[in-house]
Amino acid sequence: MSAGNSTNVGFNVVGRRAELKELDPVWFRIREEAEGQVQAEPLLASLIHATVLSHGSLESALSYTLAHKLANEDMRSMALRAVFDEAFGDDPRIAHAVRADVVAVFDRDPACAAYLDPILYFKGFQALQSYRAAHWLWKRGRRALARYLQSRISETFGVDIHPAARIGRGIMIDHATGVVIGETAVVGDDCSLLHGVTLGGTGKEAGDRHPKIERGVLIGAGASVLGNIRVGHCSRVASGSVVLADVPPNSTVAGVPARVVGRSGCAEPARAMDQSIPVDEPDYSI
Structure with a gap:
């Protein structure tokens, strides 16, 4: 489940599928599932392309998804995405935790049919990854923005995690409300x-x-x-x-x-x- 150099591996480059599968098997599987869902349900094609298939890494896809869910008139999605990108890019432990959390949800929740599901639909997973960015802000002294993100996570997902709390990896928060x-x-x-x-x-x-x-x-x-x-x-x-x-x-x-x-x-x-x-x-x- 190691993140490896997944951020720099382009999935659509000819001959790189095998390399991506070895370097980042969780992201490789998410992409394969996304391609399958586009074929099975064309009405979701636009959503899945925007949230998964247009991205070169799991971090990028997650940053896009979380920013769009948490954005409002006070903080636009582009600004929030920059925060997530900075957090995910700066601390490799977040990348490892994200992948462990994906696997945990799939393994433990019988309602989870694919690795893709938590990324797109499960608010417990989404709230937890948003917290990870807020925690990163808190540790770097950017506490006002961390508290703002905590508030938006609570309003959006119904989950209130203080950004100073310390949470490990391989976590499942089921239903989460x-x-x-x-x-x-x-x-x-x-x-x-x-x-x-x-x-x-x-x-x-x-x-x-x-x-x-x-x-x-x-x-x-x-x-x-x-x-x-x-x-x-x-x-x-x-x-x-x-x-x-x-x-x-x-x-x-x-x-x-x-x-x-x-x-x-x-x-x-x-x-x-x-x-x-x-x-x-x-x-x-x-």
Whole structure:
């Protein structure tokens, strides 16, 4: 999934398909799927050409798509696209994260039929990649513009991620409506969050006040994880739960307030997306 030198590889140059497939297999597959969809549904041809097939890299295609979705009268798409292009071009970690996120959505969401789908249609994916540009701005001291972008992401996608939050790669935010991630929150690699998830604080305290979600955690719809607490790696938070204390690794928690109700049920719950609650193990308070 390495980005390689994908920005400089033109897909339509004769003899370069094999090279692109080796250097950037995710982008190669997206382009092949886009060509297939143009043939299958001519009414989408204009959209797909504008968003995918006219671009030489995944970064360029994503920059175009996000800028057009987030633009308004105050900030035109060309200005926003320049911001995305600068962020994606400056930090190669974003390119790797984008590709890992595409694969994560395809692997974990049964409603995702193609790598192309998150790019064009999935607002959780689009909000997350927009956040990545806002985070890049925040780290470089351009905080006013980062906050503006956060506001537009929230208005457009219904997802509110503070640009200072730290989010890893291989992330799926499914459906995404109502997701809130606070300023000092940390989300590790390979996590899955469903709609209505809140990673928030418990009051007006300042400083480090938001949850730390370790690698491979699955958080169900409508769950709230509040305060400067830690959810251990490869754990599960059941839908509708309110988590107010640390969660041990490889555990399942459920309830209000949440309690440990069993083990996580598998080695990588965020990948398996199994949200069933064990019924044959005793409860443990946390």
